[in-house]
Amino acid sequence: MNNHPYLPLLFLLAIGGGFAVFSVAIAPLTGPKRYNRAKLDAYECGIEPSPQAAGGGRVPIKYFLTAMLFIIFDVESVFLYPFAVAFKQLGLFALVEMVLFILTVFIAYAYVWRRGGLDWD
Template sequence: MLEAFEAAAPSSGLDPYVPLVALFVLAAAFAVFSVAAAPLVGPRRYNKAKLDAYECGIEPSPQPIVGGGRMPVAYYLTAMLFILFDIEMVFLYPFAVTSDQLGFFGVVEIVLFIATVGFAYAYVWRRGGLDWN
């Protein structure tokens, strides 16, 4: 019986994508449901403490913090550089795992990658991006 149904139904090229589309529809339905249901099932007793901004357990005040209260821009630049170089180094892991399968092509590619990262590192170092003062 199943063979007759499969023979009667024409096969389209989109059949492999049906589960993917179903997953996207399910994810979108869950997102919409979560946003719509949050006000209905969420807490309804608001007070001043719940509506105030949360500052890591420190009571927020309109007075400036001693020392200016602002973080220097160099802190954020250093954090971004760390993330940049850290993510680039993560790309070395697949090479380490498959180095014997890649052969000479893999060696050339990883040398080019390390050279590119090295040039970026030298540029940041030369521009003073790694200075802590």
């Protein structure tokens, strides 16, 4: 029997995609349909919801910038794991590349810090 090496991966992706589509399609049919005021209110960490702000409920951009910075630095740190695993096989070239990568991350971090992106008002 001549199996393609990616056949199990494709099979797993098909099962995962089918489960996702099935879950989204069946949710409106099986979910509860008893709506009340408490369920329709915005959830604010278990406290009573505050009335909307005067600006139409606008959220300061600072929250979104902080979230994006977290994601950027988090994704950059994910690249350090493969390097740590394959460090011995890669040699001096990989060490130089990783030093440049970390230096770039620290330059970006210093720039954001200097611009006040990490100050929480």
